[in-house]
Amino acid sequence: MRLIVCIKQVPDTAEVRINPETNTLIREGVPSIINPYDMHALEAAIAIKERKGGKVTVLTMGPPQAETALREAISIGADDGVLLTDRAFAGSDTWATSFALYKAALKIGFDIIICGKQAIDGDTAQVGPEMAEFLNIPHISYVKAIEDISESSITVQRMMDDGYDVVRSKLPVLLTVVKELNTPRLPSLKGKMAAKKAVINKMTKESIEAEEDNLGLKGSPTMVKNIFAPEAKKDRKMLTGSIEQQVDQLLEELRRLKCV
Amino acid sequence: MRIVIEQNRCIGCGACVESCPYSAILIEAEKASINEYCQLCRACLSVCPEGAIIEKSEESDNIEVVDLSAYKGVWVFAEQRDGHVASVAFELLGEGRKLAKELNTELSAVLFGSTEAEAKELIRWGADRVYHCRDRIFDSFNDEPYSQQLIKLITRFKPSIVLSGATPIGRSFIPRVAARLRTGLTADCTALQIDKDSGNLLQIRPAFGGNIMATILCPNRRPQMSTVRPRVMKRCDYEPDRQGEIIEIAAEGLSSNTEVLETHKEASYCKVNLQEAEVIVSGGRGLGNPKGFEMLQELASLLDGSVGASRAAVDEGWIKYSHQVGQTGKTVCPKIYIACGISGAVQHLVGMSSSDIIIAINKNPEAPIFNVANFGIEGDVYEVVPLLIKKIRESK
Ligand SMILES: Cc1cc2nc3c(=O)[nH]c(=O)nc-3n(C[C@H](O)[C@H](O)[C@H](O)COP(=O)(O)OP(=O)(O)OC[C@H]3O[C@@H](n4cnc5c(N)ncnc54)[C@H](O)[C@@H]3O)c2cc1C
Numbered sequence: 001m002r003l004i005v006c007i008k009q010v011p012d013t014a015e016v017r018i019n020p021e022t023n024t025l026i027r028e029g030v031p032s033i034i035n036p037y038d039m040h041a042l043e044a045a046i047a048i049k050e051r052k053g054g055k056v057t058v059l060t061m062g063p064p065q066a067e068t069a070l071r072e073a074i075s076i077g078a079d080d081g082v083l084l085t086d087r088a089f090a091g092s093d094t095w096a097t098s099f100a101l102y103k104a105a106l107k108i109g110f111d112i113i114i115c116g117k118q119a120i121d122g123d124t125a126q127v128g129p130e131m132a133e134f135l136n137i138p139h140i141s142y143v144k145a146i147e148d149i150s151e152s153s154i155t156v157q158r159m160m161d162d163g164y165d166v167v168r169s170k171l172p173v174l175l176t177v178v179k180e181l182n183t184p185r186l187p188s189l190k191g192k193m194a195a196k197k198a199v200i201n202k203m204t205k206e207s208i209e210a211e212e213d214n215l216g217l218k219g220s221p222t223m224v225k226n227i228f229a230p231e232a233k234k235d236r237k238m239l240t241g242s243i244e245q246q247v248d249q250l251l252e253e254l255r256r257l258k259c260v
Numbered sequence: 261m262r263i264v265i266e267q268n269r270c271i272g273c274g275a276c277v278e279s280c281p282y283s284a285i286l287i288e289a290e291k292a293s294i295n296e297y298c299q300l301c302r303a304c305l306s307v308c309p310e311g312a313i314i315e316k317s318e319e320s321d322n323i324e325v326v327d328l329s330a331y332k333g334v335w336v337f338a339e340q341r342d343g344h345v346a347s348v349a350f351e352l353l354g355e356g357r358k359l360a361k362e363l364n365t366e367l368s369a370v371l372f373g374s375t376e377a378e379a380k381e382l383i384r385w386g387a388d389r390v391y392h393c394r395d396r397i398f399d400s401f402n403d404e405p406y407s408q409q410l411i412k413l414i415t416r417f418k419p420s421i422v423l424s425g426a427t428p429i430g431r432s433f434i435p436r437v438a439a440r441l442r443t444g445l446t447a448d449c450t451a452l453q454i455d456k457d458s459g460n461l462l463q464i465r466p467a468f469g470g471n472i473m474a475t476i477l478c479p480n481r482r483p484q485m486s487t488v489r490p491r492v493m494k495r496c497d498y499e500p501d502r503q504g505e506i507i508e509i510a511a512e513g514l515s516s517n518t519e520v521l522e523t524h525k526e527a528s529y530c531k532v533n534l535q536e537a538e539v540i541v542s543g544g545r546g547l548g549n550p551k552g553f554e555m556l557q558e559l560a561s562l563l564d565g566s567v568g569a570s571r572a573a574v575d576e577g578w579i580k581y582s583h584q585v586g587q588t589g590k591t592v593c594p595k596i597y598i599a600c601g602i603s604g605a606v607q608h609l610v611g612m613s614s615s616d617i618i619i620a621i622n623k624n625p626e627a628p629i630f631n632v633a634n635f636g637i638e639g640d641v642y643e644v645v646p647l648l649i650k651k652i653r654e655s656k
Binding site: 169217239249 | 281283298302303324400403429432433440445446475479480516518524587588596617630
C-alpha cells in the first residue's frame with residue numbers, strides 16, 4: 001500500500017483571540033502545530049501500513065518552516081516527507097491548494113490518500129474532496145472507523161447527521177477522517193532519530209509541472225474581503241438578587257419566551 | 261497581491277507582529293518585515309498605527325474572468341435522507357428568496373431522489389422551479405454520482421448562486437462540484453448578503469474555530485457557491501397554494517466507485533436529535549458528577565428539550581459523545597440554550613453561540629460563558645436548577 005497523508009501546519013486556534021476594539025487578531029505567540037485532525041489521518045495510515053505493509057509519505061504545502069511538521073510526522077512513524085513550497089503558492093484558496101496537492105500526489109504515487117476532516121484555521125473541510133475530484137478518484141468524508149481493507153477496496157464507517165453509513169470504495173481512494181477514528185500515537189525514540197536524519201523531498205511549481213494560472217492567488221476563485229470579530233450578544237444581562245429572586249426572573253423570561 | 265510594509269513609515273512598534281496568526285511578521289533592525297509564512301489573511305492591515313501596511317496588487321493577481329452575465333438565478337441544493345428533504349433545505353429557500361428578490365431573479369431547487377410530493381413541498385416553501393432527478397442511484401448518498409449530476413445541471417442552466425447545507429452531505433460532495441467547475445466555494449456560511457455595487461454575493465463565515473469572522477467573495481467566476489450552516493437561516497412563510505414548475509431531469513451516464521452497504525441510525529442520535537431541539541439544557545464539568553445530568557434531563561423534559569454537554573463532561577464519561585456540543589461535537593442553534601456549569605471555552609462557544617437565547621448558570625462570575633449569555637445567574641447549579649424545576653412544576 002502506498003499511503004499519502006496530507007498534513008497542514010496551523011496556528012493553535014484555541015489561542016487566537018480577537019480584539020473587539022480594533023477588530024484584529026491577538027496572537028501573542030500562538031504556537032504552530034500539526035492540524036489535530038491530520039494527526040488522526042497519520043495514525044490511520046501508520047495502522048494500515050502495519051497491517052498491509054507499504055509506505056507512508058506525509059505531504060504538506062506551506063512555507064519552508066512547515067518542514068518541522070513533516071519531521072514531527074516522521075518521528076511518529078511516517079517513512080518520508082514531501083514539502084511543497086514555492087512563492088507561487090502564496091494566497092491559495094482551497095481550489096488552488098487542492099490543485100497543487102493533486103499535482104504533487106500524482107508525482108508521489110498512491111493507493112490511499114488520507115486527509116483530516118478539516119484544518120482548524122481555514123475550517124473549510126474542502127481540500128480533501130476537491131483533491132479527489134482533480135485526481136478523478138472516489139473519496140469518503142468523515143470516516144470514523146475502518147472496517148476492512150483489501151488490495152482493491154476499503155470498507156469504512158462514514159459519520160452522518162443521524163448515525164453512520166458503512167461505505168465500500170474501490171482503490172485508489174481519498175479519505176477524510178474525524179477524531180473518533182483512533183488515538184494518535186506519540187513519537188518513539190527511534191522515530192525521533194529517523195526524523196532528525198530524514199531527507200525532506202522539496203517540490204516546487206516546476207517539479208509538480210503545474211501551470212501558474214492554477215496556483216496561488218491567481219488560481220484562486222475566492223478571496224478574503226475582510227475579517228472581523230464575531231458579534232457579542234447585545235442584550236446580555238446578569239440577573240441579581242437572591243438565588244430565589246434570580247430564579248423567579250428567569251422563570252418570568254421563560255414564560256415570556258413561551259417555553260413554560 | 262502582496263501585503264507589504266512601507267519601510268519609511270514603519271516605526272517598528274510591533275503591533276503587527278502580535279496580530280499575525282501565522283507568525284509571518286518579524287521585526288529586524290527596528291522595522292517590520294513580512295516573510296513567506298504570509299497567507300494574505302489581512303489580519304494585520306488595520307492594526308498599524310502608521311498605516312504602513314498596505315495591499316499591493318499585481319497584474320498576475322486575478323483569476324481570469326468568466327462572462328458573468330451568462331449566469332442567472334439562485335439555486336438551492338435540497339438534500340434528502342430516506343426520501344425526506346432535510347430541514348436545512350427549507351431554510352435555504354427562505355434565504356434564497358431574499359437573495360433572488362434583491363437580484364430580481366428566480367429561485368430554483370435541485371432535488372436528487374425523493375418524491376414528487378417532496379418536490380412540491382419545495383415550491384410551497386419558496387422555490388419557483390424544481391429540477392428533480394428521480395433516479396434510484398440517488399437513494400443513498402454517494403459523492404460521485406451526486407457531483408456528476410450537479411455539475412451537468414449547473415453547466416447546462418448556468419445559475420449565478422448555488423447554496424447547499426453545510427451538512428455531512430453538502431460539505432462532502434459540493435467541493436467536488438466547485439473543483440470541477442473551476443469556481444469558488446465558501447464553507448459553512450452563517451450570513452449571506454448581496455453587495456449593492458457589484459451584485460456579488462458576500463459570504464460571511466467563521467474561521468479559526470469561530471474566533472474570527474471573514475467575508476469571502478468569488479468575484480470573477482460563476483456560480484458563486486456556498487455551503488450554509490443549518491439552523492442559521494430563517495424559513496419564509498409556507499404557502500400551501502404556491503405554484504411552480506417541476507422539471508424532471510434524467511440521470512444518465514453516472515457512475516460510482518463507492519457503495520453504501522448499510523446505514524445505521526444511532527438510537528441515541530434520534531433520541532438526542534440536538535440539532536432539531538428548540539430547547540437544550542447543557543451540562544459541563546461544573547456538574548461534578550454524572551448524577552447532575554439526571555437533574556438536567558428532568559429540567560429538559562419539563563421544557564420539551566434535549567440534553568447537551570460540553571466536551572469536558574463527555575471526556576469525564578458522564579454522558580455519551582452524541583450529546584457533545586462544540587467544535588468537536590455538534591453545532592446547535594436552539595431557541596433557548598441553558599448552560600449549566602459550563603465555563604464557555606471557545607471550542608464550546610462555536611457550537612452554540614448562535615442560539616437565540618442563551619442562559620448561563622455558573623458559580624464563577626468570570627466564566628466566559630457569561631459573555632455570550634442573554635441571562636446569567638451566578639450561583640451553584642445544584643441550588644439553582646432544583647429550584648427552577650420546582651417552580652416550573654408549581655406553575656404548571
Ligand atoms: C479567514 C479565512 C477564511 C477562508 N475561507 C475560505 C473559503 O470559504 N473557501 C476557500 O476556498 N478558501 C478559504 N480560505 C482559504 C483556505 O483557508 C486556504 O486555502 C487553506 O490553505 C486550505 O483550506 P483549509 O485550511 O480550510 O483546509 P481544509 O480543507 O479544512 O483541510 C482539510 C484537510 O486537507 C489537508 N490540507 C489542507 N491544507 C493543506 C496543505 N496546505 N498541505 C497539506 N494538506 C492540506 C489536510 O489533511 C486537512 O486536514 C480562507 C482563508 C482564511 C484566512
